[in-house]
Amino acid sequence: MKTRKIVAIFVLVIVGTFFVLILSSPLWMGWLISSSQNRTYKAVKDIDLECKEGSIQKIQGWSKAGLSVSCRWGEIIHGPWQAWENGYIAINFTVLLNIKTA
Numbered sequence: 001m002k003t004r005k006i007v008a009i010f011v012l013v014i015v016g017t018f019f020v021l022i023l024s025s026p027l028w029m030g031w032l033i034s035s036s037q038n039r040t041y042k043a044v045k046d047i048d049l050e051c052k053e054g055s056i057q058k059i060q061g062w063s064k065a066g067l068s069v070s071c072r073w074g075e076i077i078h079g080p081w082q083a084w085e086n087g088y089i090a091i092n093f094t095v096l097l098n099i100k101t102a
Contacts, residue, residue, distance in 0.1 A: 039087035049080045
């Protein structure tokens with residue numbers, strides 16, 4: 001009889017904890033994504049790409065928590081393009097007038 005009560009209390013604690021985690025998930029998921037974005041921004045902010053004459057370096061959102069750094073003539077990508085996620089480079093290639101070259 002005592003064992004049944006202990007098991008019942010244990011199950012209630014586990015189920016209660018599960019529901020609390022589910023209900024609070026927007027809070028801790030937001031924190032995880034924010035932490036990842038901060039790490040990525042710290043890694044990206046000091047990058048100095050070799051942009052072609054007339055183009056400027058621009059940082060934009062990429063993926064769920066990533067950032068892209070590229071050289072642009074207005075909205076046309078021209079020069080290096082990099083994608084960063086979790087503070088590390090994920091993709092790196094060169095674009096000439098919106099055409100991927102390498």
